[in-house]
Amino acid sequence: MDYGKFSIEEVENQLQEEQKAFKKLTKKGLQVDMTRGRPAKAQLDICMPMLEKAATYDYALKAGDARNYGQIQGVKPAIDLFAEIFDVYPEEVIVGDGSSLTIMYNVIQFAMQFGVLDNEPWNKQEKIKFICPAPGYDRHFSICEDFGIEMITVPMTQDGPDMDIIEPIVASDPAVKGIWCVPKYSNPTGVTFSDKVVERIATMKVAAPDFRVFWDNAYVVHSLYDTEDKLKNIFDVARKAGTIDRIYSFASTSKVTFAGSGIAAMAASETNIKSILKHMFYCTIGPNKINQVMHAEFLKDLSGVKEIMKQHADILRPKFELFEQKMSEAFEGDEYVKWSHPKGGYFISLDVKSCAKRIVEIAAEGGVKFTAAGATFPYKIDDKNSNIRIAPSCPSVEEMDYAIDVLISAIKQARMELVITKTKAK
């Protein structure tokens, strides 16, 4: 709504009415946590049959007893499963423990301390920079902050990151060593990168020989509907273009089986995999291979994974659709309130011009916690104070219903407050 067309008195009255309604709404004292993409309890129950059969799986693998030391690349059945998910060769896969973030952190740590392949360690280079399409995943940006890697914020478009901005930067600056991408059902925008963007990322000219694409395919199988977004296989493109060493890809079953107790994997060229395994030798005696066998036997293959994902989608979809429905009713056609309409992933991205922080604040007063405004941007700086990440997975449908009512009221209040402040300042 454009409150600017009302007189200040009218807006003040409307605000008072809204505040009263908010008080009434939030009287019940409900608490809803929508800060992170946590699976709901019902989702965590889906794979309990995997645990029921834990003692029955075949741990006597060709390469040795999975219950013993060794096999640091992961067990063959788990490698094969992820090779199918990534659509690469098994030799291009490492399967680790539950956290894909740990694998990402490790390869960056290896690069900082020891260098990428035969290149100079990043620690010994004056400055290291990463391209950070934003809004994006806060934990990617945290890793950069931790290592003192300078982040270059680049806007996301409907097709993926803005390649017109990225290409000249990476082509000219050898200090730019990487780009963070969540290419499918992106966190938080829900965008799946277009074929053209995938091709440009895989083939663009890079000034740094040790430039790497951190292709975090976290939502590779996380569709909400039967027809899923198609993401072009970046390895196919890079293989043809002779740039395959540039690609590091990541995925996990954290949102397939159990959050943090799943298995995570990395795909990369054989050259990269060999080098990373060499570094890994020093930091592990191997992953939890019992968990890997459990996963591989229970999930079987990509189609087995997709069967499980349908059950997740059935739980998630109503919450996404409730958001869409209620927000459309409240703000359809409102130029000040825009949100994404993802067909998969875990997030909805909400844009509310100049009001994000205040909205999160008001919602918190109503017991509804959203991710801190700005969290989805490098250095937590959202210049436009506009983006809020909505994580519908954890609350129940009833909690979600309440949370959206709170959000809608918070948006209206924050907008009116802003109009009043601006008008008075004139």
Next chain:
Amino acid sequence: MDYGKFSIEEVENQLQEEQKAFKKLTKKGLQVDMTRGRPAKAQLDICMPMLEKAATYDYALKAGDARNYGQIQGVKPAIDLFAEIFDVYPEEVIVGDGSSLTIMYNVIQFAMQFGVLDNEPWNKQEKIKFICPAPGYDRHFSICEDFGIEMITVPMTQDGPDMDIIEPIVASDPAVKGIWCVPKYSNPTGVTFSDKVVERIATMKVAAPDFRVFWDNAYVVHSLYDTEDKLKNIFDVARKAGTIDRIYSFASTSKVTFAGSGIAAMAASETNIKSILKHMFYCTIGPNKINQVMHAEFLKDLSGVKEIMKQHADILRPKFELFEQKMSEAFEGDEYVKWSHPKGGYFISLDVKSCAKRIVEIAAEGGVKFTAAGATFPYKIDDKNSNIRIAPSCPSVEEMDYAIDVLISAIKQARMELVITKTKAK
């Protein structure tokens, strides 16, 4: 045997006889791998009941559903279990995934990149050195090699590392930042550090404010007999002396439940734990907490762990005793062949003056693989070419019987070869 008292012809004849006997012995073509301290299959079967009950444990913890994200310090029941094992407060424990080596690597990596507490990162200091009691655990030394940390080799005595050598070094050189210790049933000597050595390590003057004791209590509950070696609690000593920030301790259930699929933990002062958790935030979304709950519920407490360890001991003890018996029969009183008589742990340490490499070589020809000679020393340099690490856990008793016969013959042959070479060189 002192072959020096025979004529060279007599020794040559004896060697020929021994070689013939060796050929006959090894004709069956048996292959025995004694390179590493891997649990035997029978040991890995002990904890299968833990997996049988995997779906029945209570994952709904006070701090949140263990099947979901979060709780990066580990789940409370697992923290409590390790607090009892380490004999420290729960606030002084972090429980991670299966590999304690990973925790050790990580704290060193944090020290290299970010510094210990408020001290300068080790990467920014000119040289970093570690005290490495030897023979010791090869994977400790590997971490140092990986990070370019200079290793100062210090001999092990029957009471632990030689403190008379260590104290003046750490008191005077601020580049010395750490010492590796396996204080109980040490790898490979089987030595348990004396109270006096524990006290000296905890209280010695150190020049570096960021000096850390890497107290790898890998065999804390790994006794072969009912009466176990008593190791003084270094945290108690350090707490009293005001040096508690100096101690990092590590342990895991790799040799309690499943090798690599267990749970590993670290104990340290609250100040250290808080700082390490801060760094860990960037590299993980949390450990496999399903596995942690499984372990805590199945093992229950220290006495539950000890029940399991008795079953391990029953499998391991006959192999250790067979070694003792056969080696005594062959070499009792022989000043050239000495071995340890451990009451726990996973290894026997064999000392064979100037012959280690050749013995490992001959045994390999007989199908018996030992850890490479020298592997238990920094830079793999055993000046005396003397030490061989024997790992009796993996082979069956029958395989072990064969392996010892091969070893005994290899020792004799190598000794005679050496005498002949030396005599001819005169």
